[in-house]
Amino acid sequence: MNVKEFDLIRWIRRAAPADASVVVGIGDDAALVRAHGPSTLVTTDMVIEGVHFAPGGATPREVGWKAMARNVSDIAAMGGRSTFAVAAAALPRGWSEADARELVLGLLDCANQFGIRLVGGDIAATPGPLIVTVTLLGDLEGRPPILRSGARVGDAILVTGSLGGSLLGKHLRFRPRQAEGLALAERYAPHAMIDISDGLARDLHNVLDASRVGARLWAADIPLSDDARRAAQASGRSPLDHALGDGEDYELLFTLDPATAGVLLADQPFDVPVAQIGEVTPSGALLILPDGSERPLEPSGWEHAT
Amino acid sequence: MNVKEFDLIRWIRRAAPADASVVVGIGDDAALVRAHGPSTLVTTDMVIEGVHFAPGGATPREVGWKAMARNVSDIAAMGGRSTFAVAAAALPRGWSEADARELVLGLLDCANQFGIRLVGGDIAATPGPLIVTVTLLGDLEGRPPILRSGARVGDAILVTGSLGGSLLGKHLRFRPRQAEGLALAERYAPHAMIDISDGLARDLHNVLDASRVGARLWAADIPLSDDARRAAQASGRSPLDHALGDGEDYELLFTLDPATAGVLLADQPFDVPVAQIGEVTPSGALLILPDGSERPLEPSGWEHAT
Structure with a gap:
């Protein structure tokens, strides 16, 4: 030195x-x-x-x-x-x-x-x-940790904020969801939680793999950020693709029993919106498109450029 | 990923x-x-x-x-x-x-x-x-931490093991002195302690600066490693220079009140020898050479190649 x-x-x-x-x-x-x-x-x-x-x-x-x-x-x-x-x-x-x-x-x-x-x-x-x-x-202030492995069949899948296009700037200026995570842990007891760093699809798969469950994700309900739309204009891909794959959103992805999810969705207690984007199933991972058709949800989250 | x-x-x-x-x-x-x-x-x-x-x-x-x-x-x-x-x-x-x-x-x-x-x-x-x-x-298992800042005037300055020439191999294979540090903390209560990473001279100065004291270091008593002698043959500098400046020895340098130091030196309770190499003084930093002459001890410890 x-x-x-x-x-x-x-x-x-x-x-x-x-x-x-x-x-x-x-x-x-x-x-x-x-x-x-x-x-x-x-x-x-x-x-x-x-x-x-x-x-x-x-x-x-x-x-x-x-x-x-x-x-x-x-x-x-x-x-x-x-x-x-x-x-x-x-x-x-x-x-x-x-x-x-x-x-x-x-x-x-x-x-x-x-x-x-x-x-x-x-x-x-x-x-x-x-x-x-x-x-x-x-x-943890005396609470149990919220693991990736706790998701249960029938749980609602929820996310804070909106997703996609973080490379346009959010990845440098995001506000980590500490207040939201603490409030969720204290008052809503999520069964499983992860932050979205590698992309919604990849990080959801991380939860599903750890919990040995599946999921149906509702494409129409995934909150798309303005940056996902801007990124889509430049890339020619859809805003949904960006929301599923870009990563570095640093939003919280978590599961709740359906009754608690209903309370949280009605309360909307945070500065940032909370949305339900799907449900936990026994196995498999499907993306339900707005027209009702389904396609497999690949774990093609954003991969760091290694 | x-x-x-x-x-x-x-x-x-x-x-x-x-x-x-x-x-x-x-x-x-x-x-x-x-x-x-x-x-x-x-x-x-x-x-x-x-x-x-x-x-x-x-x-x-x-x-x-x-x-x-x-x-x-x-x-x-x-x-x-x-x-x-x-x-x-x-x-x-x-x-x-x-x-x-x-x-x-x-x-x-x-x-x-x-x-x-x-x-x-x-x-x-x-x-x-x-x-x-x-x-x-x-x-710390309930004990107080041993800081760099605790050295007191009159303390003995001691070191574990031998110093110098670590680049010949010891810097990759050293055994950190956890057992010795724990035994010292439990049974001898050092006033100040540091591990020698930047070199004896530099790390002693770190202790002296933090403790606002000085030191007299006895050159003849500094334990020279075989590698310090080998390094000296290659460099043309003295083994003492290597022991003072090379760094990456990862030995413990510490101070004790003189009575406790006497007990430790007589006990020699570790697998590795312990030696007294000087004493804490009110100010200044001097190296006492074998012929009794003195020179300033510069903080010229080994500097990482930045």
Whole structure:
């Protein structure tokens, strides 16, 4: 580590807020945080230039936001509240210290908005693309985790927000659905939940596989985003295709027993709409088109460009 | 993520042992682990091809070991026991699935030896160098953390093992000093502790800066490794220079009150020798040479090749 990196770490120590829950913060061999209940959620996710955003297609601040927010979305999909984060950044050799600070400010923008404490990290310069790895801890506040494997035959399948076309910008600026995930966990007890990162079709298949069930998805009820329509104009594919396959929506996909789903749909308690888009069946995965015809729902979610 | 990566994750799920402490392991949006006491240590560290090992200079299995072991060393330097890990791997595009499995086996070799559960991760292929980021949780088992900032004037400065020349091989095969760190924390209550990653001189300065004290280091008492002597023959520098500056020794550097240090030095309770190499003073940092002359101890520890 060179002297500039020590300077940067000193700056980060000042920029990152701490409170009594952070017993030892940035600057020692490890951080020490006050754990919450008897168990802790933990998740880790990378954001990589050229994989998760186009080379040069995002500012350092946007990348920092996204790196933190992707992990918040994962904790939310378990029904948890994000608490403490560490971040490791492999910076391209051409980056200035100002670029690095912008990246950290993006991490902190998101951390501060969701009450997360950044308590440690690692920084190095490399000849490769920018890679930011965030590891996030989370708290279930005494509730059971909401797994992918809990979907039951007869459940309603629901989704927050609208889907498709995230590459037009939402993938850098999405707001992870922590408030919605917490409210669902506290008041509606979803049987299964996942966040849509790889695409509605792929992530639904992840739930179906883990739960050993099937699904009928109602194409006419899938909420299409304006960006799905804009992306369709450019691609020549349908907005529905974009909603099924694009991914990086970071909306919550979950299942509820039908009575609870009815209450939730009537309540619409969130800032973002909730829609039922299908139902859980014993096996198979079908897409029901508006004309009533069916076709197999392939798990052709958006695949990262690896 | 492509289908092969799903296969790899399925393989990792089978390869990674779990136990009752892992409520939710690999394969959901986040892991859920049973936390230990009221607080949790957390640390994150990258291992990067071309920065932490020469391009092509380590097998995937060695890189996996090192990525886990570096973090174990950090938790040990707080006086803690490592518990749960997540790992994110950015793999070069040319890597085969067999290479990726070898990397995971290296991570698991180290995890299993130290009783750590690998509970989650992220994998992607990139055009850049191999980067493995491990985040590790640790448990203090009710003891206070041992910080860099606790050194007191009059303390003895001690080190485990021998130093220098780690690039000849030890940097890939070191055994992190978890047993020694735990025994020190339980029975000798070090005032300050750090693991030597950046070099004895640099890491001692890190302790001195954090503790706002100085030191006199006795050159004749610094334990030189055989590799420090071999490296010196090749470099034309002295073995002492290598011991002061090379870094990546992953030995523990710590301070004790002099009476306790006397007991520890007489006990020699570890598989690896412990030596006193100096004493804490009110200010300044001096190296005392064998002829009794003094020179300033520069913080010229090994600097990562950034």
